[in-house]
Amino acid sequence: MKAIAVFPETKEIHVVEHPEPQIEHPEQVKLRLLEVGVCGTDRHICALAFGTPPAHSEYLILGHEALAEVVAVGEAVTHLQPGDLVVPEVRRPCADPACRACQASHQDFCQTGTYTERGIKELHGYMAEYVVDDVHFLHPVPKALSQVAVLTEPLTIAEKALVQALQIQQRLPWQTSAATSAEPGSGLTAVVLGAGPIGLLGAMLFVIQGFDTYVYSRAQTPNDKADIVAAIGATYISAETTPMEAFKERVGQIDLVYEAMDAAPLAIEVLQNLNRNGIFIFTSGTNPKQPFGIDSAATLHNLTPQNQIIIGTVNAGPATFQSAIEHLGVFQQRWPAILPRLITERYPMERASEVLLQKPGGIKHVVTIG
Ligand SMILES: [Zn+2]
Numbered sequence: 111m112k113a114i115a116v117f118p119e120t121k122e123i124h125v126v127e128h129p130e131p132q133i134e135h136p137e138q139v140k141l142r143l144l145e146v147g148v149c150g151t152d153r154h155i156c157a158l159a160f161g162t163p164p165a166h167s168e169y170l171i172l173g174h175e176a177l178a179e180v181v182a183v184g185e186a187v188t189h190l191q192p193g194d195l196v197v198p199e200v201r202r203p204c205a206d207p208a209c210r211a212c213q214a215s216h217q218d219f220c221q222t223g224t225y226t227e228r229g230i231k232e233l234h235g236y237m238a239e240y241v242v243d244d245v246h247f248l249h250p251v252p253k254a255l256s257q258v259a260v261l262t263e264p265l266t267i268a269e270k271a272l273v274q275a276l277q278i279q280q281r282l283p284w285q286t287s288a289a290t291s292a293e294p295g296s297g298l299t300a301v302v303l304g305a306g307p308i309g310l311l312g313a314m315l316f317v318i319q320g321f322d323t324y325v326y327s328r329a330q331t332p333n334d335k336a337d338i339v340a341a342i343g344a345t346y347i348s349a350e351t352t353p354m355e356a357f358k359e360r361v362g363q364i365d366l367v368y369e370a371m372d373a374a375p376l377a378i379e380v381l382q383n384l385n386r387n388g389i390f391i392f393t394s395g396t397n398p399k400q401p402f403g404i405d406s407a408a409t410l411h412n413l414t415p416q417n418q419i420i421i422g423t424v425n426a427g428p429a430t431f432q433s434a435i436e437h438l439g440v441f442q443q444r445w446p447a448i449l450p451r452l453i454t455e456r457y458p459m460e461r462a463s464e465v466l467l468q469k470p471g472g473i474k475h476v477v478t479i480g
């Protein structure tokens with residue numbers, strides 16, 4: 111079968127012939143891949159910044175944001191059947207019995223760091239015609255979501271961020287009743303940094319949770335991302351034309367910041383302007399090879415006197431995949447013409463390198479497998 115692989119030794123990326131996997135255990139499911147989203151992680155792997163092939167393989171099959179169709183199930187699989195659509199999880203637990211996170215199926219919080227990840231770390235990914243996976247890592251998707259379900263995995267980043275923010279902010283008892291309501295963000299202001307797929311999906315999530323939502327991003331208006339932000343009832347503000355002081359004036363108190371941009375200096379500026387009792391969530395990493403100077407005293411100045419929280423979050427567990435699929439359904443009902451616009455273009459496998467080696471303009475780029 112065909113697959114798209116990166117060869118770290120020879121620095122090549124191309125379509126390979128890879129043995130078609132077969133079901134070998136009763137709890138396995140054979141999948142035919144339909145679509146795989148491309149993100150910065152894939153491009154970092156293609157730039158050989160990280161990513162590790164499985165043991166004894168000279169290449170790594172790429173792809174972790176997948177939508178697939180079930181073609182066969184092992185005999186112990188009861189809740190999936192051929193024709194069903196599924197989204198697979200990315201991270202798999204480590205083998206250390208002392209890792210309480212992985213033992214509790216929370217491998218997104220793995221304590222040893224020896225977890226594996228499909229398409230990233232020591233496991234082949236989903237840019238292949240077929241994959242065999244354990245049923246425990248597959249989440250069924252309604253057929254009505256087939257055109258947008260490839261966005262599930264990027265949405266899980268926002269889902270996990272929100273769950274943690276709501277848990278942590280239960281330290282504020284007067285917000286606790288709101289946190290358990292249908293609109294836990296009611297009366298609160300959320301700022302999303304960045305208008306890429308993770309940012310826009312996060313903005314949609316914050317809007318349906320009742321937050322007064324702002325997206326702060328570089329590009330000047332008018333632009334397509336700003337149009338999408340306006341259409342979902344959030345406010346887009348360009349960092350090019352609205353510097354921090356003016357931004358703060360327009361937004362007022364900032365209760366929650368969801369960082370989804372690779373522009374750490376701007377993120378730090380916003381962090382310095384977080385509200386009392388506010389929470390700042392980092393989802394993108396910084397590159398230690400590209401250090402930037404910050405005024406640490408100014409950055410941390412308000413942390414203690416204003417009861418602020420800073421967290422980092424990565425990956426997602428089973429519950430967040432479930433809620434992402436449910437919320438995609440809510441987005442689709444509420445914004446049927448807007449949600450599909452997050453997918454800018456679909457590329458056949460043969461043209462995948464066009465989106466893996468560089469980032470074309472637009473929002474989410476998807477490789478069509480079958
Ligand atoms: Zn990704």
Ligand SMILES: [Zn+2]
Pocket residue numbers: 203204205206209211212213217219220221222223224225
């Ligand atoms: Zn672990």
